[in-house]
Amino acid sequence: MAQLGKLPDEIDTIVLGGVDTHGVLRGKRVPRSQLERLLGHGLPLCDVFWVMHIDESALVPRPADFQGTFPTELTGYPDILAKPDTSTCKIVPWHPRTALMLCDWHELDGSAYALDPRGALKSMIGRSLELGYEPYCALELEFYLLREDSASVLGKLPSQLTPLTERPSTYGLVAASGQEPIGRVIRDLSLEFGLPIEACNPETGPGQFEITLEYRPALQAADDAFLFKTAVKEIAAQHGLLATFMAKPRADWAGNSCHVHFSMRDGDDQPVFYDASAQHGLSSVLRHFAAGSLEAMAELSALFAPTVNSYRRFVPYSWAATTATWGIDNRSTGIRVIAEGPNGTRIEHRRAGGDANPYLAAAGVLAGGLHGIVNAVEPPPLFEGDVYATDTAVVGELPTTLDGALDQLATSAIARERFGDNLIDHFIELKRAEAEAYRQTVTDWEVRRYLEAL
Template structure:
């Protein structure tokens, strides 16, 4: 019997479906916000789609995470009638769905004109740029997420207030907590192995019911697939256990925000090893790593909306809560936006600490990788290294990060580098989608406004 992760071709995809005697297969595609949209397809339709592609309503590129339709984009909308866009199934993404017996899952991606806007396709274009420059990019993502003793119904009934976390109080790296809840942890570990997003480490973080999981390193394109699948099916697993997992950047002002850090490195395609490691240089940083770091630093303010894509993302980016507020870098310094991790030929890397848990893994990875490649291309040099607490130091104005989603969208829209790296079609569409998100937010009155103004003003 063929194993799902041995599938590489269309014929092998058909074979494994036949071997399992499946009448239907699950197919999913990730939208602009990193939400997996999909359907069950009959075997006959699935086989035809493998050979010829199929059509998927392009509304998933024209609505937000609440299925509300953008009114400010040109690619799709009422003016186009929301037609089907061409989509291809990617055979080598085949996965077991352990929560559904013998069911199989395949990832799909948009083609032709829609490919310009497709997050997965965008990342693959950036990876191809790296390969053309002689590099193979490797990456690993790690996520913090809170788990609650709630269901989608109970959370809404409570108005998302007074939610009960899986465990109380602050207790990071707790053996007590992960032993008491070992059944849940084991389910997470088992699922991650069976679906091929293996977890290198998992532990409680500081805060009630918060868990951090580090996904094992892989080539950058594969790493993004694994991260996107982890976020999706961690939520599925939680709900099947009568729980809820959230990847919001910050669900409460009483607790730290939730990050989605990216560890990234380059290897030479010619087999000569790490492009980041040079033992003769300070901190083992090669010239290539220095330029890569400089690109990430200089373009971080322009690419922020790709890394922090929601209104809520900016509630996390405040001083003192382990989230950077300026495009700074340091060596083994967790107060900076970019952390150099010195090591060896195998371990020398950069941790892109800006990322929020709510980010789309494909877009966050594309931003972190593309900016670094642009730094290499232009032979940029980084600003001086930060030592000590970055929050307590003054930094040049050009290192300040936008403080709202609207401002971040404007920086992206006006970024020459973004248009060169990602294309005009994507930049215009994504920036418009973030402007929409900010306008949707401004339609609502918050609890803070009511408590501050209702009686007194």
């Protein structure tokens, strides 16, 4: 991380931006000479991007009875402010003479912007600290590299997409050595950018990578994941490739996940998820956290799986969480518990896809966990065996469509208590518009199946 006062003299451009609801970096590039002024005042941007579809094909209209912040033509889409967080200042090694700072969103009067995902996570962390626990987090992300660009993908069926390598090679270092030239570029530039890469490996899909990031305080961990996704897409494009974190780019490929690891420390910086005297070393704090996360998993699913495509992942033997279950080192359960002593004991929440907004995914896990701690929720028995082979009548089932997930989110007391009505209602409106756009689309599958036969 670059010290703001020690930026090299050659830095002449600063990227100032923050995260939107979809998980996209929005902002502006400004000359360095403007930075001091903007640090005090904030960078003004039109608020219209908060109501854009993910592909920017249309704007979502404000419902007549909506209460709270929701940009609309009726107010002329006024400015909001992006206020730089100077602690996030980084030199961008793949752009010449460029640095970057993440921003928090604010109203013109300086108050926090109600729809800010980063702000929602910061608020959730504040509630955890009030309880005496500092949340630590790490995200592991999967993505594909394709021999495509933004023009080529528009003219192809999903089955025609060309991956970086044609054969999958899970952990296969020799077979996947063809990926290493670009893999090394991504790792090296990410490390130079200040992102704490822990490991990188080829994954189950052709041209699919998994990257794990080091454990950090939860806000830094979400920043890391968000910036990594941004970095990979930019670096790949510079090398004639397209990087995607889309949950399921092709039906015959493995999905992209975003597993969220969580643990907590007390005011003395001691881990609180481990108890040597308890079964498996799992403390009561961990048990309550896991129980709350399990209880909230269905109703918060839309935060972890925010697109129509997200739900293509949720099939048996896909490595994706299809049930609100937990188990020791069990990758078929919704929560995998890693019991590795005082400093390594943690939960891995396996519901989120690569398409999730990292801030909302982390905040969603933490919201459920805090619900469990505050209410001393007790978890079900640890699951042993193959969840995928177990009758859903026994283990239950999580939402299988975006519409179903949004219905549960709309009535979730946990979501409304922890995130507030405004952010949740705005999120639901954006995502219902996404689902409706899908319903109105005639797909290639329909044309191939019915056009000639009927």
